[in-house]
Amino acid sequence: MAQIFKPYANSIASASLLIAAGAPLVLLVSGSLITRSPANTKATVPIDQPVPFSHKHHVKELGIDCRYCHTTVEEQAHASVPATEVCMSCHSQIWTNSPMIEPVRNSYATGKPIEWTKVNAVPDFVYFDHSIHIKRGISCNTCHGAVQEMAITWKGKPFSMAWCLDCHKNPEKYMIDVKASGSESHGDAPAGDHGDDHGHEGDHANVLSPREQIFELYRKIAAGEKLTDTEWRISKGHTQHLPNDKIHEGYKLMQERGVNVSQLTDCWVCHR
Ligand code: HEC
Ligand code: HEC
Ligand code: HEC
Ligand code: HEC
Ligand code: HEC
Numbered sequence: 316m317a318q319i320f321k322p323y324a325n326s327i328a329s330a331s332l333l334i335a336a337g338a339p340l341v342l343l344v345s346g347s348l349i350t351r352s353p354a355n356t357k358a359t360v361p362i363d364q365p366v367p368f369s370h371k372h373h374v375k376e377l378g379i380d381c382r383y384c385h386t387t388v389e390e391q392a393h394a395s396v397p398a399t400e401v402c403m404s405c406h407s408q409i410w411t412n413s414p415m416i417e418p419v420r421n422s423y424a425t426g427k428p429i430e431w432t433k434v435n436a437v438p439d440f441v442y443f444d445h446s447i448h449i450k451r452g453i454s455c456n457t458c459h460g461a462v463q464e465m466a467i468t469w470k471g472k473p474f475s476m477a478w479c480l481d482c483h484k485n486p487e488k489y490m491i492d493v494k495a496s497g498s499e500s501h502g503d504a505p506a507g508d509h510g511d512d513h514g515h516e517g518d519h520a521n522v523l524s525p526r527e528q529i530f531e532l533y534r535k536i537a538a539g540e541k542l543t544d545t546e547w548r549i550s551k552g553h554t555q556h557l558p559n560d561k562i563h564e565g566y567k568l569m570q571e572r573g574v575n576v577s578q579l580t581d582c583w584v585c586h587r
Contacts, residue, residue, distance in 0.1 A: 358474075359460070361467035362434050366418050368468070375463040378537035380530055381455065388455075389526060392444040396431050399423050434468050435459065441476075442587050451572050452525025454532065457482075457489050460552040463536055471552050476585075483579040487565030488557055490572070491549050493528035496540055525572050 373379045382388065384397040399422040406416050407423075422429045437443050448458075456462055460471020472478060482489055523531055532546055542550065545561060557565075569576075578584060 358470045358472060361465070361469045362432050364432055364467065365429055367415055367466075370462050370465045370468060372466070374533060375537055378534065381462075381533065382530065388445050389449050390446055392446065394445050399429055434470050435474065437474055441585050443585070449526050449529060451486075451574055452491065452528050452568070453482075453486075453489060454491060454529050454549045456550055456552045457554070461550060463533060463550070479585065480580055483576065483584075486574055486576060486579075487562055487569055488554050489549070490565040490568035490574075491528070491532075491545050492564065492568055493523065493532045493535075493546055495523050495531055496535065496538075 373384075374381070384401055385394040386397075388394040399419060402416075402419050403423050406419055410416055411420075418429060421427075456471070458472055460469070462468075462471070532542075532550060535542060535546070536550060545564075548554070
Protein backbone atom coordinates (compact mmCIF):
# COMPACT_ATOMS: atom_id res chain seq x y z
CA MET A 316 0.00 0.00 0.00
CA ALA A 317 2.65 2.48 1.08
CA GLN A 318 4.41 2.07 -2.26
CA ILE A 319 1.30 2.22 -4.40
CA PHE A 320 0.17 5.43 -2.86
CA LYS A 321 3.42 7.41 -2.96
CA PRO A 322 2.40 10.96 -3.85
CA TYR A 323 4.11 11.02 -7.27
CA ALA A 324 4.18 9.15 -10.54
CA ASN A 325 1.73 6.44 -9.74
CA SER A 326 -0.50 6.63 -12.74
CA ILE A 327 -0.02 2.97 -13.57
CA ALA A 328 -0.95 1.85 -10.09
CA SER A 329 -3.84 4.26 -10.06
CA ALA A 330 -5.04 3.00 -13.41
CA SER A 331 -5.18 -0.59 -12.27
CA LEU A 332 -7.00 0.49 -9.14
CA LEU A 333 -9.48 2.29 -11.32
CA ILE A 334 -10.22 -0.80 -13.29
CA ALA A 335 -10.69 -2.71 -10.07
CA ALA A 336 -12.79 -0.15 -8.30
CA GLY A 337 -14.86 1.38 -11.02
CA ALA A 338 -15.70 4.64 -12.69
CA PRO A 339 -16.19 7.05 -9.77
CA LEU A 340 -12.47 6.93 -9.11
CA VAL A 341 -11.66 8.51 -12.46
CA LEU A 342 -12.80 11.71 -10.86
CA LEU A 343 -10.54 11.03 -7.93
CA VAL A 344 -7.35 10.85 -9.88
CA SER A 345 -7.96 13.89 -12.01
CA GLY A 346 -8.97 15.61 -8.81
CA SER A 347 -5.77 14.59 -7.11
CA LEU A 348 -3.59 16.06 -9.84
CA ILE A 349 -5.30 19.40 -9.57
CA THR A 350 -5.62 19.73 -5.83
CA ARG A 351 -2.28 18.43 -4.65
CA SER A 352 -0.06 21.44 -4.20
CA PRO A 353 3.44 20.92 -2.78
CA ALA A 354 2.42 22.63 0.46
CA ASN A 355 -0.25 19.99 0.94
CA THR A 356 2.23 17.17 1.17
CA LYS A 357 5.08 18.75 3.10
CA ALA A 358 5.13 17.78 6.77
CA THR A 359 6.98 19.30 9.74
CA VAL A 360 7.83 22.64 8.11
CA PRO A 361 6.47 25.72 9.95
CA ILE A 362 4.21 27.69 7.62
CA ASP A 363 4.46 31.48 7.27
CA GLN A 364 1.42 33.29 8.59
CA PRO A 365 0.25 36.91 8.51
CA VAL A 366 0.45 36.92 12.33
CA PRO A 367 3.05 34.81 14.19
CA PHE A 368 0.38 32.98 16.16
CA SER A 369 1.83 30.55 18.70
CA HIS A 370 -0.05 27.45 19.86
CA LYS A 371 2.75 26.87 22.34
CA HIS A 372 2.04 30.21 23.94
CA HIS A 373 -1.75 30.09 23.87
CA VAL A 374 -2.27 26.37 24.55
CA LYS A 375 0.60 25.22 26.72
CA GLU A 376 1.49 28.41 28.57
CA LEU A 377 -1.92 30.11 28.79
CA GLY A 378 -3.97 26.90 28.88
CA ILE A 379 -6.65 27.99 26.38
CA ASP A 380 -8.85 25.08 25.25
CA CYS A 381 -8.72 24.20 21.52
CA ARG A 382 -12.49 24.58 21.33
CA TYR A 383 -12.34 28.23 22.34
CA CYS A 384 -10.84 28.90 18.90
CA HIS A 385 -11.72 25.83 16.84
CA THR A 386 -15.38 25.94 17.76
CA THR A 387 -16.83 23.41 15.32
CA VAL A 388 -14.31 20.57 15.72
CA GLU A 389 -16.54 18.38 17.90
CA GLU A 390 -19.68 18.63 15.82
CA GLN A 391 -18.71 19.25 12.22
CA ALA A 392 -16.48 17.99 9.46
CA HIS A 393 -14.29 21.10 9.58
CA ALA A 394 -12.53 22.42 12.65
CA SER A 395 -12.74 26.11 11.62
CA VAL A 396 -10.13 28.80 12.24
CA PRO A 397 -11.12 31.57 14.69
CA ALA A 398 -12.58 34.89 13.64
CA THR A 399 -10.68 38.05 14.58
CA GLU A 400 -13.25 38.78 17.29
CA VAL A 401 -12.03 35.70 19.18
CA CYS A 402 -8.49 37.10 19.29
CA MET A 403 -9.78 40.53 20.24
CA SER A 404 -11.68 39.14 23.22
CA CYS A 405 -8.23 39.24 24.84
CA HIS A 406 -6.12 41.43 22.62
CA SER A 407 -8.30 44.48 22.96
CA GLN A 408 -6.84 44.49 26.48
CA ILE A 409 -3.58 42.52 26.28
CA TRP A 410 -0.56 43.59 24.26
CA THR A 411 -2.63 46.27 22.60
CA ASN A 412 0.45 48.06 21.27
CA SER A 413 2.42 45.06 20.10
CA PRO A 414 3.37 45.31 16.42
CA MET A 415 2.89 41.52 16.20
CA ILE A 416 -0.83 42.05 16.85
CA GLU A 417 -1.09 44.91 14.33
CA PRO A 418 -2.68 42.78 11.56
CA VAL A 419 -5.25 41.54 14.09
CA ARG A 420 -6.21 45.09 15.09
CA ASN A 421 -6.32 46.05 11.44
CA SER A 422 -8.60 43.20 10.59
CA TYR A 423 -10.87 44.14 13.48
CA ALA A 424 -11.03 47.77 12.42
CA THR A 425 -11.67 47.06 8.74
CA GLY A 426 -13.78 43.93 9.12
CA LYS A 427 -11.49 42.10 6.68
CA PRO A 428 -10.71 38.58 7.94
CA ILE A 429 -7.08 37.62 8.54
CA GLU A 430 -5.91 35.44 5.67
CA TRP A 431 -4.36 32.47 7.45
CA THR A 432 -2.36 30.15 5.24
CA LYS A 433 -3.79 26.66 5.30
CA VAL A 434 -1.45 24.13 6.90
CA ASN A 435 -3.35 20.85 6.55
CA ALA A 436 -5.49 19.69 3.68
CA VAL A 437 -6.68 16.56 1.96
CA PRO A 438 -7.70 16.72 -1.72
CA ASP A 439 -11.33 17.52 -2.53
CA PHE A 440 -12.08 13.93 -3.52
CA VAL A 441 -11.35 12.72 0.00
CA TYR A 442 -14.10 12.83 2.58
CA PHE A 443 -12.90 13.65 6.07
CA ASP A 444 -14.93 14.48 9.14
CA HIS A 445 -13.45 15.66 12.44
CA SER A 446 -16.51 14.95 14.56
CA ILE A 447 -16.46 11.13 14.39
CA HIS A 448 -12.75 11.02 15.23
CA ILE A 449 -13.23 13.34 18.19
CA LYS A 450 -16.22 11.32 19.44
CA ARG A 451 -14.04 8.21 19.47
CA GLY A 452 -11.38 10.00 21.47
CA ILE A 453 -8.64 10.21 18.82
CA SER A 454 -6.26 12.93 19.99
CA CYS A 455 -5.71 15.97 17.78
CA ASN A 456 -2.00 15.30 18.18
CA THR A 457 -2.21 11.84 16.63
CA CYS A 458 -3.05 13.61 13.35
CA HIS A 459 -1.50 17.04 13.84
CA GLY A 460 1.63 16.33 15.88
CA ALA A 461 2.57 18.05 19.15
CA VAL A 462 0.40 21.16 18.61
CA GLN A 463 1.08 22.45 22.12
CA GLU A 464 4.78 22.74 21.23
CA MET A 465 4.33 24.72 18.00
CA ALA A 466 5.48 28.34 18.11
CA ILE A 467 4.52 28.49 14.43
CA THR A 468 2.11 25.83 13.22
CA TRP A 469 3.40 23.05 11.02
CA LYS A 470 1.82 20.01 9.47
CA GLY A 471 2.49 17.10 11.80
CA LYS A 472 1.66 14.12 9.57
CA PRO A 473 1.80 13.34 5.84
CA PHE A 474 -1.97 12.85 5.32
CA SER A 475 -1.34 10.32 2.60
CA MET A 476 -3.86 7.57 1.98
CA ALA A 477 -1.48 5.00 3.47
CA TRP A 478 -1.27 7.08 6.61
CA CYS A 479 -5.07 7.22 7.03
CA LEU A 480 -5.29 3.48 6.39
CA ASP A 481 -2.59 2.64 8.91
CA CYS A 482 -4.95 3.75 11.63
CA HIS A 483 -8.15 2.54 9.99
CA LYS A 484 -6.66 -0.96 9.98
CA ASN A 485 -5.35 -0.81 13.54
CA PRO A 486 -7.01 1.92 15.56
CA GLU A 487 -6.05 0.10 18.76
CA LYS A 488 -2.57 1.64 18.46
CA TYR A 489 -4.03 5.10 18.87
CA MET A 490 -6.68 4.59 21.52
CA ILE A 491 -5.95 6.27 24.80
CA ASP A 492 -7.60 6.49 28.18
CA VAL A 493 -6.93 9.83 29.86
CA LYS A 494 -8.09 9.98 33.45
CA ALA A 495 -9.24 13.24 34.97
CA SER A 496 -6.84 14.19 37.71
CA GLY A 497 -8.32 13.18 41.03
CA SER A 498 -10.67 10.62 39.48
CA GLU A 499 -8.62 7.72 40.75
CA SER A 500 -9.72 6.47 44.17
CA HIS A 501 -7.43 5.23 46.94
CA GLY A 502 -6.20 1.82 47.95
CA ASP A 503 -5.74 0.33 44.50
CA ALA A 504 -3.03 0.15 41.91
CA PRO A 505 -0.93 3.32 41.72
CA ALA A 506 -2.02 5.91 39.17
CA GLY A 507 -1.03 4.56 35.81
CA ASP A 508 -2.61 3.80 32.50
CA HIS A 509 -3.71 0.31 33.32
CA GLY A 510 -4.61 -1.64 36.44
CA ASP A 511 -8.38 -1.78 36.03
CA ASP A 512 -8.45 -5.24 34.57
CA HIS A 513 -11.32 -6.35 36.76
CA GLY A 514 -14.27 -4.45 35.37
CA HIS A 515 -14.50 -0.75 34.71
CA GLU A 516 -17.16 0.13 37.24
CA GLY A 517 -16.33 1.38 40.69
CA ASP A 518 -12.82 2.39 41.63
CA HIS A 519 -11.58 3.46 38.25
CA ALA A 520 -14.76 4.76 36.70
CA ASN A 521 -13.56 7.49 34.38
CA VAL A 522 -15.99 10.36 34.50
CA LEU A 523 -14.79 11.77 31.19
CA SER A 524 -16.23 10.88 27.81
CA PRO A 525 -13.69 9.91 25.14
CA ARG A 526 -13.92 13.38 23.60
CA GLU A 527 -13.42 15.13 26.93
CA GLN A 528 -10.32 13.02 27.45
CA ILE A 529 -8.75 14.64 24.40
CA PHE A 530 -8.97 18.07 25.97
CA GLU A 531 -8.16 16.85 29.46
CA LEU A 532 -4.72 15.86 28.19
CA TYR A 533 -3.95 19.44 27.12
CA ARG A 534 -5.24 20.70 30.45
CA LYS A 535 -2.85 18.37 32.26
CA ILE A 536 0.04 19.51 30.09
CA ALA A 537 -0.74 23.19 30.69
CA ALA A 538 -1.03 22.53 34.44
CA GLY A 539 2.31 20.70 34.41
CA GLU A 540 0.76 17.48 35.76
CA LYS A 541 2.52 14.15 35.46
CA LEU A 542 1.54 12.16 32.36
CA THR A 543 1.35 8.39 31.98
CA ASP A 544 3.62 6.83 29.31
CA THR A 545 0.70 6.51 26.91
CA GLU A 546 -0.41 10.10 27.45
CA TRP A 547 3.12 11.34 26.88
CA ARG A 548 3.54 9.30 23.72
CA ILE A 549 0.25 10.49 22.21
CA SER A 550 0.91 14.09 23.24
CA LYS A 551 4.10 13.97 21.17
CA GLY A 552 2.29 12.38 18.24
CA HIS A 553 4.32 9.13 18.56
CA THR A 554 2.80 5.73 17.95
CA GLN A 555 5.71 3.38 17.34
CA HIS A 556 7.04 0.67 19.63
CA LEU A 557 3.83 0.04 21.48
CA PRO A 558 4.30 -2.55 24.21
CA ASN A 559 1.83 -5.45 24.11
CA ASP A 560 -0.08 -4.45 27.21
CA LYS A 561 -0.85 -1.08 25.62
CA ILE A 562 -2.22 -2.75 22.49
CA HIS A 563 -4.42 -4.91 24.69
CA GLU A 564 -5.68 -1.77 26.38
CA GLY A 565 -6.34 -0.26 22.94
CA TYR A 566 -8.54 -3.17 21.88
CA LYS A 567 -10.51 -2.82 25.08
CA LEU A 568 -11.06 0.88 24.50
CA MET A 569 -12.16 0.23 20.92
CA GLN A 570 -14.81 -2.11 22.21
CA GLU A 571 -16.00 0.32 24.88
CA ARG A 572 -16.21 3.14 22.37
CA GLY A 573 -17.94 1.14 19.67
CA VAL A 574 -15.16 1.42 17.09
CA ASN A 575 -15.86 -1.02 14.30
CA VAL A 576 -13.06 -1.73 11.81
CA SER A 577 -14.97 -4.13 9.59
CA GLN A 578 -15.66 -1.49 6.92
CA LEU A 579 -13.15 1.16 7.88
CA THR A 580 -10.80 0.43 4.97
CA ASP A 581 -13.54 0.26 2.32
CA CYS A 582 -12.93 2.76 -0.47
CA TRP A 583 -16.34 4.40 -0.14
CA VAL A 584 -15.67 5.42 3.45
CA CYS A 585 -13.24 8.12 2.29
CA HIS A 586 -14.20 8.45 -1.37
CA ARG A 587 -17.93 8.99 -1.71
C1 HEC B 1 -6.29 31.27 20.83
C2 HEC B 1 -6.83 30.58 19.69
C3 HEC B 1 -6.40 29.15 19.40
C4 HEC B 1 -6.36 28.07 20.25
C5 HEC B 1 -6.67 28.03 21.73
C6 HEC B 1 -5.98 26.94 19.45
N1 HEC B 1 -5.78 27.32 18.16
FE1 HEC B 1 -5.28 26.13 16.59
N2 HEC B 1 -5.18 27.75 15.37
C7 HEC B 1 -5.48 29.04 15.73
C8 HEC B 1 -5.22 29.93 14.60
C9 HEC B 1 -5.37 31.45 14.60
C10 HEC B 1 -4.78 29.12 13.54
C11 HEC B 1 -4.37 29.56 12.11
C12 HEC B 1 -2.92 29.99 12.11
C13 HEC B 1 -1.96 28.84 12.23
O1 HEC B 1 -2.05 27.89 11.45
O2 HEC B 1 -1.13 28.87 13.14
C14 HEC B 1 -4.77 27.75 14.06
C15 HEC B 1 -4.41 26.64 13.31
C16 HEC B 1 -4.48 25.33 13.77
C17 HEC B 1 -4.19 24.17 12.96
C18 HEC B 1 -3.78 24.19 11.51
C19 HEC B 1 -4.94 24.61 10.64
C20 HEC B 1 -4.66 24.44 9.18
O3 HEC B 1 -4.54 25.46 8.48
O4 HEC B 1 -4.54 23.31 8.73
C21 HEC B 1 -4.36 23.08 13.76
C22 HEC B 1 -4.18 21.64 13.36
C23 HEC B 1 -4.73 23.56 15.07
N3 HEC B 1 -4.80 24.93 15.04
C24 HEC B 1 -4.95 22.75 16.16
C25 HEC B 1 -5.20 23.21 17.44
C26 HEC B 1 -5.29 22.36 18.60
C27 HEC B 1 -5.13 20.86 18.60
C28 HEC B 1 -5.54 23.17 19.67
C29 HEC B 1 -5.69 22.78 21.13
C30 HEC B 1 -4.60 21.97 21.64
C31 HEC B 1 -5.60 24.53 19.17
N4 HEC B 1 -5.38 24.51 17.82
C32 HEC B 1 -5.85 25.66 19.95
C33 HEC B 1 -5.95 29.47 16.96
C34 HEC B 1 -6.03 28.67 18.08
C1 HEC C 1 -7.71 34.10 26.23
C2 HEC C 1 -6.91 35.25 25.83
C3 HEC C 1 -6.25 35.27 24.46
C4 HEC C 1 -6.83 34.99 23.24
C5 HEC C 1 -8.25 34.55 22.95
C6 HEC C 1 -5.79 35.23 22.25
N1 HEC C 1 -4.64 35.61 22.86
FE1 HEC C 1 -2.90 36.08 21.91
N2 HEC C 1 -2.00 36.35 23.71
C7 HEC C 1 -2.62 36.32 24.93
C8 HEC C 1 -1.65 36.60 25.97
C9 HEC C 1 -1.93 36.63 27.47
C10 HEC C 1 -0.42 36.81 25.31
C11 HEC C 1 0.96 36.98 25.86
C12 HEC C 1 1.38 38.14 26.63
C13 HEC C 1 2.70 37.74 27.25
O1 HEC C 1 3.64 37.41 26.51
O2 HEC C 1 2.77 37.69 28.44
C14 HEC C 1 -0.68 36.68 23.89
C15 HEC C 1 0.29 36.88 22.91
C16 HEC C 1 0.03 36.89 21.57
C17 HEC C 1 1.00 37.22 20.55
C18 HEC C 1 2.42 37.66 20.81
C19 HEC C 1 3.39 36.67 20.34
C20 HEC C 1 3.77 35.70 21.37
O3 HEC C 1 3.48 34.51 21.21
O4 HEC C 1 4.40 36.10 22.38
C21 HEC C 1 0.38 37.11 19.33
C22 HEC C 1 0.97 37.37 17.95
C23 HEC C 1 -0.98 36.69 19.60
N3 HEC C 1 -1.15 36.57 20.96
C24 HEC C 1 -1.94 36.49 18.63
C25 HEC C 1 -3.23 36.04 18.89
C26 HEC C 1 -4.20 35.74 17.86
C27 HEC C 1 -3.96 35.86 16.36
C28 HEC C 1 -5.32 35.33 18.48
C29 HEC C 1 -6.62 34.86 17.85
C30 HEC C 1 -6.51 33.72 16.99
C31 HEC C 1 -5.07 35.39 19.92
N4 HEC C 1 -3.79 35.82 20.12
C32 HEC C 1 -6.00 35.07 20.90
C33 HEC C 1 -3.95 36.03 25.17
C34 HEC C 1 -4.87 35.66 24.21
C1 HEC D 1 -8.04 11.60 12.43
C2 HEC D 1 -7.16 12.71 12.18
C3 HEC D 1 -7.48 14.06 12.76
C4 HEC D 1 -7.79 14.37 14.07
C5 HEC D 1 -7.95 13.44 15.25
C6 HEC D 1 -7.91 15.81 14.12
N1 HEC D 1 -7.70 16.34 12.88
FE1 HEC D 1 -7.74 18.30 12.36
N2 HEC D 1 -7.47 17.83 10.41
C7 HEC D 1 -7.34 16.54 9.91
C8 HEC D 1 -7.38 16.57 8.46
C9 HEC D 1 -7.29 15.35 7.55
C10 HEC D 1 -7.51 17.93 8.09
C11 HEC D 1 -7.62 18.50 6.67
C12 HEC D 1 -9.10 18.52 6.35
C13 HEC D 1 -9.46 18.99 4.96
O1 HEC D 1 -8.60 19.34 4.17
O2 HEC D 1 -10.67 18.99 4.68
C14 HEC D 1 -7.56 18.69 9.34
C15 HEC D 1 -7.70 20.07 9.41
C16 HEC D 1 -7.75 20.80 10.60
C17 HEC D 1 -7.84 22.25 10.69
C18 HEC D 1 -7.89 23.21 9.53
C19 HEC D 1 -9.33 23.63 9.28
C20 HEC D 1 -10.15 22.51 8.71
O3 HEC D 1 -11.04 22.01 9.39
O4 HEC D 1 -9.86 22.10 7.57
C21 HEC D 1 -7.89 22.57 12.02
C22 HEC D 1 -8.00 23.95 12.63
C23 HEC D 1 -7.83 21.32 12.77
N3 HEC D 1 -7.75 20.26 11.88
C24 HEC D 1 -7.89 21.24 14.14
C25 HEC D 1 -8.05 20.05 14.86
C26 HEC D 1 -8.31 19.98 16.29
C27 HEC D 1 -8.45 21.16 17.22
C28 HEC D 1 -8.40 18.66 16.60
C29 HEC D 1 -8.70 18.01 17.94
C30 HEC D 1 -9.84 18.53 18.68
C31 HEC D 1 -8.19 17.91 15.37
N4 HEC D 1 -8.00 18.78 14.34
C32 HEC D 1 -8.20 16.52 15.27
C33 HEC D 1 -7.18 15.40 10.66
C34 HEC D 1 -7.43 15.30 12.03
C1 HEC E 1 -5.53 7.63 14.47
C2 HEC E 1 -6.62 6.95 13.85
C3 HEC E 1 -7.25 7.52 12.61
C4 HEC E 1 -6.67 8.23 11.59
C5 HEC E 1 -5.23 8.67 11.46
C6 HEC E 1 -7.71 8.48 10.64
N1 HEC E 1 -8.90 7.94 11.08
FE1 HEC E 1 -10.70 8.06 10.14
N2 HEC E 1 -11.57 7.03 11.66
C7 HEC E 1 -10.92 6.56 12.78
C8 HEC E 1 -11.89 5.96 13.67
C9 HEC E 1 -11.58 5.31 15.02
C10 HEC E 1 -13.14 6.09 13.06
C11 HEC E 1 -14.50 5.66 13.62
C12 HEC E 1 -14.82 4.23 13.30
C13 HEC E 1 -16.06 3.79 14.04
O1 HEC E 1 -16.55 4.50 14.89
O2 HEC E 1 -16.52 2.66 13.78
C14 HEC E 1 -12.90 6.76 11.78
C15 HEC E 1 -13.89 7.06 10.86
C16 HEC E 1 -13.68 7.70 9.66
C17 HEC E 1 -14.70 7.97 8.69
C18 HEC E 1 -16.15 7.57 8.78
C19 HEC E 1 -16.93 8.78 9.16
C20 HEC E 1 -18.41 8.59 9.09
O3 HEC E 1 -19.06 9.59 9.39
O4 HEC E 1 -18.87 7.50 8.75
C21 HEC E 1 -14.09 8.63 7.65
C22 HEC E 1 -14.74 9.15 6.39
C23 HEC E 1 -12.69 8.77 7.98
N3 HEC E 1 -12.48 8.19 9.21
C24 HEC E 1 -11.76 9.35 7.15
C25 HEC E 1 -10.41 9.46 7.45
C26 HEC E 1 -9.42 10.04 6.56
C27 HEC E 1 -9.70 10.59 5.18
C28 HEC E 1 -8.23 10.00 7.22
C29 HEC E 1 -6.88 10.50 6.76
C30 HEC E 1 -6.83 11.88 6.27
C31 HEC E 1 -8.49 9.39 8.51
N4 HEC E 1 -9.81 9.06 8.61
C32 HEC E 1 -7.52 9.17 9.47
C33 HEC E 1 -9.59 6.65 13.04
C34 HEC E 1 -8.65 7.34 12.27
C1 HEC F 1 -9.19 6.11 5.28
C2 HEC F 1 -9.47 6.85 4.11
C3 HEC F 1 -9.25 6.23 2.76
C4 HEC F 1 -9.70 5.02 2.31
C5 HEC F 1 -10.46 3.97 3.08
C6 HEC F 1 -9.30 4.94 0.93
N1 HEC F 1 -8.63 6.08 0.56
FE1 HEC F 1 -7.93 6.51 -1.31
N2 HEC F 1 -7.16 8.26 -0.60
C7 HEC F 1 -7.27 8.72 0.68
C8 HEC F 1 -6.53 9.97 0.80
C9 HEC F 1 -6.36 10.80 2.05
C10 HEC F 1 -5.99 10.25 -0.49
C11 HEC F 1 -5.15 11.44 -0.90
C12 HEC F 1 -3.70 11.15 -0.67
C13 HEC F 1 -2.81 12.31 -0.98
O1 HEC F 1 -3.26 13.44 -1.09
O2 HEC F 1 -1.61 12.04 -1.10
C14 HEC F 1 -6.43 9.15 -1.36
C15 HEC F 1 -6.11 9.06 -2.71
C16 HEC F 1 -6.56 8.07 -3.56
C17 HEC F 1 -6.31 8.02 -4.99
C18 HEC F 1 -5.56 9.04 -5.81
C19 HEC F 1 -4.16 8.61 -6.11
C20 HEC F 1 -3.24 8.79 -4.99
O3 HEC F 1 -2.50 7.86 -4.68
O4 HEC F 1 -3.25 9.86 -4.39
C21 HEC F 1 -6.89 6.87 -5.47
C22 HEC F 1 -6.91 6.36 -6.89
C23 HEC F 1 -7.50 6.21 -4.31
N3 HEC F 1 -7.30 6.97 -3.17
C24 HEC F 1 -8.17 5.01 -4.39
C25 HEC F 1 -8.67 4.31 -3.30
C26 HEC F 1 -9.22 2.96 -3.37
C27 HEC F 1 -9.34 2.12 -4.64
C28 HEC F 1 -9.59 2.63 -2.12
C29 HEC F 1 -10.17 1.29 -1.61
C30 HEC F 1 -9.26 0.18 -1.77
C31 HEC F 1 -9.29 3.77 -1.24
N4 HEC F 1 -8.72 4.77 -2.00
C32 HEC F 1 -9.57 3.84 0.11
C33 HEC F 1 -7.96 8.12 1.71
C34 HEC F 1 -8.56 6.89 1.64
